[in-house]
Amino acid sequence: MIKLKNVSKTYFLGEEKVKAVDNVSLEIKKGEYVSIVGPSGCGKSTLMYTIGLLDTPTSGSVYIDGQDVSKLTDEELSHLRNQKIGFVFQSFNLINKFTALENVLLPTKYLKDKLDFDPQERAEELLKQFGIWDRKDFFPNKISGGQQQRVAVARALIMKPSIILADEPTGNLDTKAGHEILDLLSDLNKKLNVTIVLITHEMDIAKRTKRKIVMKDGQVISK
Amino acid sequence: MKLRNGTYHLIKSAIADFKRNKIRTFLTSLGITIGVMSVVMLIALGLGLKNYISEQFEGLGANLIMVMGGSGLGGGGDEGGGFSGPAGMFGSVIEFDERDVSSLRRIQEIEYVVPTYFKSLSIEAEDNEETGYVMGVNEEFFGLMNSEMLEGNVFDKSDLQGRTKVAVLGHNLSENLFGEAGDGAGRTIRVDNMRLKVIGVLEKTGDREMDKAAVIPYTTTFASLNPDKTFWSIYLGVTSEDDVETASEKAEETLLKRYKEDEFSITEQSEILSTVNQIFAVLNAILVAIGSISLLVGGIGIMNIMYATVTERTKEIGIRRAIGATKKDILVQFLAESVVLSTLGGLVGLLLSVLIVMAIRIFFPAAINTLAVVIAFGVSGFIGVFFGVFPAKRAADLPPIVAIKYE
Numbered sequence A: 001m002i003k004l005k006n007v008s009k010t011y012f013l014g015e016e017k018v019k020a021v022d023n024v025s026l027e028i029k030k031g032e033y034v035s036i037v038g039p040s041g042c043g044k045s046t047l048m049y050t051i052g053l054l055d056t057p058t059s060g061s062v063y064i065d066g067q068d069v070s071k072l073t074d075e076e077l078s079h080l081r082n083q084k085i086g087f088v089f090q091s092f093n094l095i096n097k098f099t100a101l102e103n104v105l106l107p108t109k110y111l112k113d114k115l116d117f118d119p120q121e122r123a124e125e126l127l128k129q130f131g132i133w134d135r136k137d138f139f140p141n142k143i144s145g146g147q148q149q150r151v152a153v154a155r156a157l158i159m160k161p162s163i164i165l166a167d168e169p170t171g172n173l174d175t176k177a178g179h180e181i182l183d184l185l186s187d188l189n190k191k192l193n194v195t196i197v198l199i200t201h202e203m204d205i206a207k208r209t210k211r212k213i214v215m216k217d218g219q220v221i222s223k
Numbered sequence B: 001m002k003l004r005n006g007t008y009h010l011i012k013s014a015i016a017d018f019k020r021n022k023i024r025t026f027l028t029s030l031g032i033t034i035g036v037m038s039v040v041m042l043i044a045l046g047l048g049l050k051n052y053i054s055e056q057f058e059g060l061g062a063n064l065i066m067v068m069g070g071s072g073l074g075g076g077g078d079e080g081g082g083f084s085g086p087a088g089m090f091g092s093v094i095e096f097d098e099r100d101v102s103s104l105r106r107i108q109e110i111e112y113v114v115p116t117y118f119k120s121l122s123i124e125a126e127d128n129e130e131t132g133y134v135m136g137v138n139e140e141f142f143g144l145m146n147s148e149m150l151e152g153n154v155f156d157k158s159d160l161q162g163r164t165k166v167a168v169l170g171h172n173l174s175e176n177l178f179g180e181a182g183d184g185a186g187r188t189i190r191v192d193n194m195r196l197k198v199i200g201v202l203e204k205t206g207d208r209e210m211d212k213a214a215v216i217p218y219t220t221t222f223a224s225l226n227p228d229k230t231f232w233s234i235y236l237g238v239t240s241e242d243d244v245e246t247a248s249e250k251a252e253e254t255l256l257k258r259y260k261e262d263e264f265s266i267t268e269q270s271e272i273l274s275t276v277n278q279i280f281a282v283l284n285a286i287l288v289a290i291g292s293i294s295l296l297v298g299g300i301g302i303m304n305i306m307y308a309t310v311t312e313r314t315k316e317i318g319i320r321r322a323i324g325a326t327k328k329d330i331l332v333q334f335l336a337e338s339v340v341l342s343t344l345g346g347l348v349g350l351l352l353s354v355l356i357v358m359a360i361r362i363f364f365p366a367a368i369n370t371l372a373v374v375i376a377f378g379v380s381g382f383i384g385v386f387f388g389v390f391p392a393k394r395a396a397d398l399p400p401i402v403a404i405k406y407e
Helices: A044-051 A073-084 A100-108 A117-127 A145-157 A176-194 B006-020 B022-058 B099-104 B140-144 B155-163 B171-178 B241-256 B270-312 B314-322 B327-360 B370-397 B399-407
Strands: A004-013 A016-028 A033-037 A058-063 A085-088 A163-167 A195-200 A211-216 A221-222 B064-069 B110-124 B129-137 B150-152 B166-169 B188-191 B194-202 B213-219 B233-238 B263-267
Touching: A004 A044, A004 B188, A016 A044, A016 A058, A016 A211, A033 A044, A033 A176, A044 B166, A044 B370, A058 B129, A073 A085, A073 B314, A073 B327, A085 A145, A100 A117, A100 A145, A117 A145, A117 B166, A117 B327, A145 A176, A145 B399, A163 A176, A163 B171, A163 B370, A176 A195, A221 B022, B006 B022, B022 B155, B022 B270, B022 B327, B064 B155, B064 B241, B064 B270, B099 B110, B099 B241, B110 B140, B110 B241, B129 B140, B140 B233, B166 B171, B188 B213, B194 B213, B233 B241, B241 B263, B270 B314, B270 B327, B314 B327, B314 B399, B327 B370
Parallel strands: A033 A195, A033 A211, A085 A163, A163 A195, B129 B213, B166 B194
Antiparallel strands: A004 A016, A004 A058, A211 A221, B064 B233, B064 B263, B110 B129, B110 B188, B110 B233, B150 B194, B166 B213, B188 B194
8 A cells, every 4th residue: 555665855954964754664554554653853744744745755765556656747646645645634724714614625626537426415424424514614713623623534535535644633632622533533444444644742642553653763663 | 727616616716815805805906907997098088089080080071082282181281181271382283273173073973073262261240250261162062061050051053153142151150250150140241351141050060170161152252362263172072982992093084184193182081081090000009008007017916916825825735735736726726816816907997997988978089999898808817817827836836745834
């Protein structure tokens, strides 16, 4: 499903060369529920964005479903993100000028081919499933953090992706709302067999996943 | 570039942004509104001026051919394009006589032959005096000019044969001499010690010389005004526009039998009109160029705001990229926004111009033509694309990772 081979990412902070990801190789199989855990600055976010095709490695290769993504054009990468990858962010990243429902539907606007489902119906189904259908016409800043994150998960799921990348999804939520989101994610993994990669700095949260990848100073120290 | 419900989504998205920034949207599109208004208004006024002048000419009848001594309208001596004195300034110019009139009359295509004696003179009534133009013509003149009567009648063939001392006055002359234009009929005027009975007053034509003319039988001028019995010009009229060309060629042929080529000139009314049109085409182009400066300024305003918008919405660009928007999608989104913004401005500018033009039409024949509308829309759309493309390109080229991490 996801395979990284000798992936490194370096960038410059002024004069200083920073190795955010240092020669990482790993494989994540379909249907896995994995956490990448480590202190802040260990390179776990950079690794996630590389897997999510938002960032490109300085060296090494990323394979999604056996395909080397370094050879893909911007347009092909965008389509892959659109159809195979769903993102859930710490700060929700909903677009404030759109309602909850419009946010959930946004990914469907970028599909070039015909959808094999009715977007309105699917959005309704997801929002009902997450218990926020009554909030569909609310703008993101008018609903609670937990509700916003559910909208974000619904948006990540609408295109029926095979991978969900969640970057500290509970970081901006209180404990209760955080647990609800984590329950929701493990539910998705169990019931729909969606591959989930969860980025966190909290061991407690990482413990909930079946597999932990521990990072330190850009390197994977256990996987 | 195909999106599902693409265009609808783009426009909806653009309008959602405008709603959030109402004042900014208003001020930005105001630049284009003013630009489009200035272009459309300048064209409208230019057209109005052209219409005004064309109307003056058309008052003379479109199928008119003017035969003049000298080298014609271009040769000087003409003022206002209407009736005037000898074309040349140097005395040696030929003048026509009744022989020319009868030879021109033999041309089949020509319906009206009007010899014209023209002189600026002081015209007296009982207790008033006014400078006007004495025009010695035949009875066909009124038919050729499509004259309409305010009061009384025109003179006829028998008046010419009898050299009757009668006059038909132009509207303004009659008004100046008698207070009310209509009061002129039946009164008497004095011209060059000759007493003339006013038998009719013409409706206002808008032609300066025509409205200040005392039109009399040309034979009457032979007495003292015009002892040589000559004419400075002869007006020819044809019934159909198609005959203008043939008629003027035949007239030239006829006159060449007696005069040299450079001693007279034949000008068609349509020729003058086309000269006027050419002048106004240039004038219009200059006006449009001046108006375009404000459009340019408006466009720069749009570009400025679009750059600010791109920076402000970097995060949104990152989110859209993460969920699958391509560079092209982002480019089109921002381009659509600037086009919608400028076209909106253009539309308002056009509407305001229409209102203003309708208001000034009361005084002046200003007009909005298709060109103005096309310019308003075309140019404002083009400005949206041209000035929007650089900011949109910047938005599209933002690396997704930089955009999504932007706070």
